[in-house]
Amino acid sequence: MPVDPEYIEQLVLEEIAGTISPEDSITLKDLVENNPDAYAIWLRMHRRLTGDHIQSMREDLPDTLPLSQIIRVARERKRRKILARTSLSVAAVLLLTASVCYKLLFPAFKPVSPGTGPSFALKSVMLQLPDGRSFQLGSGQQQFKAVGNIFRSTSGKLSWSGGGTESQLATIIVPPGKDYIVQLPDGTEVMLNAASRLEFPLAFAHHRNIRISGEAYLRVAKEGNRPFRVQLPNSVVEVLGTSFNVNTYEGTQERVLLETGSVKLLTADGNILLDPGQAVSYQPGKAPEAFSGDTAMALAWKRGYYSFQGTSVRDVSKVMERNYSIRVILDDVAAGEQLYSSRLEKGEELEKFLIRLKSIVKIDYQFEKGDSVLHLSYRP
Structure with missing residues (x-):
């Protein structure tokens, strides 16, 4: 089904800014999960507008841009809705819009590695x-x-x-x-x-x-x-x-x-x-x-599994995110410092892997938001 790129961009921008409504969040989730074009837009914008690289880019930008320029860009991109609904400070809104303007003017900004996809990432x-x-x-x-x-x-x-x-x-x-x-x-x-x-x-x-x-x-x-x-x-x-x-x-x-x-x-x-x-x-x-x-x-991943030898749970959690399409949060430093030696089969159920992980290292786990967010905590 064709999608309106500008509409998707507006929803993603609101998601990144933290101002998206529950209804629009559900709409965006459905679009990204079922439409390849929508997912491509989501991935592109998250790469450009989130992470450490965007922070360094923001530091090179002026603190503000002329208000007329901000409004003009917002009108052209049909994003005026975000200016009225955002709970961020005015300076933060201007900064985010400035980042978008910068990326439109300078599209050759160096690409970065893709981060872990969200729970509603493309399935295929x-x-x-x-x-x-x-x-x-x-x-x-x-x-x-x-x-x-x-x-x-x-x-x-x-x-x-x-x-x-x-x-x-x-x-x-x-x-x-x-x-x-x-x-x-x-x-x-x-x-x-x-x-x-x-x-x-x-x-x-x-x-x-x-x-x-x-x-x-x-x-x-x-x-x-x-x-x-x-x-x-x-x-x-x-x-x-x-x-x-x-x-x-x-x-x-x-x-x-x-x-x-x-x-x-x-x-x-x-x-x-x-x-x-x-x-x-x-x-x-x-x-x-x-x-x-x-x-x-x-090269173990080519044979269908990941091999760990004295690997920190912090690094193991990154593999879990890529394998299970979830977000893993370490609730304390000690949880991430635990060392794990075993393997993770690519087709293995998450719950089964967590039981084995818990039996080897001193951690407890619990899920948040259904099964899309996993918390790992140290178990004394």
């Missing part, structure tokens, strides 16, 4: 095509024709034929609790983990460039005359033919683990070449350094 993998159309991809067999190509989705894997150009960019969005494989035009396979995103051209010509946020395992087809480049939020991985894992779930830190072949990580703080079995963790402002990586543990 979504394909966004260059012509603006979106398709939900299931685990069965699908075939459809669009933008001059025939797309086939079979057993959780997408491929296509028919041509295209490097300028035709498509996007795959994988929701929490899912994973998906994309076979690119050169034969390269990209396996995306939960809550991840892949941007790619429908055809490769002189270059083989893609963009990934989240986590993915790549098996790159070797072509000596066309290097393969993976753009991450803060760095670029350059390869010829190899298999490796990238992880950008932590917005300020990116990890690359090489399984076979050779890759080079290119950053603003220096470049580094990896050998098989090596990994690198990069944070902007610090020179990247290679270390010996645990390949089996890092």
Whole structure:
């Protein structure tokens, strides 16, 4: 069903500002859960208007903007409703609107890794095509024709034929609790983990460039005359033919683990070449350094489970959020500092996992808002 983008943007803006009414909240939840286009708008706006990156952007903005400019933008975007209903201070409203104006004027702001989706996040993998159309991809067999190509989705894997150009960019969005494989035009396979995103051209010509946020395992087809480049939020991985894992779930830190072949990580703080079995963790402002990586543990997600060895419950909770599409709140510092050694099966029921977690570490748990928010607390 078609949606009015401006109406969705207004609802999402009110949700972020904390001024959305219960009725509109229910409407937004239904739209995001059942309409891929609405979910795409929700995801884009949450990426741009929430998190640490938006705070740093706000610090660079003037304290206020001319009132006439604010009202004009609000009228053009049909968002005047938020100005009348918001419970925030006037300064906060102006600041939020200024952020929106800034993003409209400067759309090239550096992308960030997707955060954990909400409880009403999209249930299926979504394909966004260059012509603006979106398709939900299931685990069965699908075939459809669009933008001059025939797309086939079979057993959780997408491929296509028919041509295209490097300028035709498509996007795959994988929701929490899912994973998906994309076979690119050169034969390269990209396996995306939960809550991840892949941007790619429908055809490769002189270059083989893609963009990934989240986590993915790549098996790159070797072509000596066309290097393969993976753009991450803060760095670029350059390869010829190899298999490796990238992880950008932590917005300020990116990890690359090489399984076979050779890759080079290119950053603003220096470049580094990896050998098989090596990994690198990069944070902007610090020179990247290679270390010996645990390949089996890092790639366990490809085999259907997550492996933990002396892992803090704080880090385990982040995996739980991506696997179960819930929000996890640590009620005290001690709960997050508990160390957990076991595994989490991707298809395992949440309650079953929590019982095992509780038996191993000193925590209690309780749910809020049905089953969408989980509280973990320390148990002396």
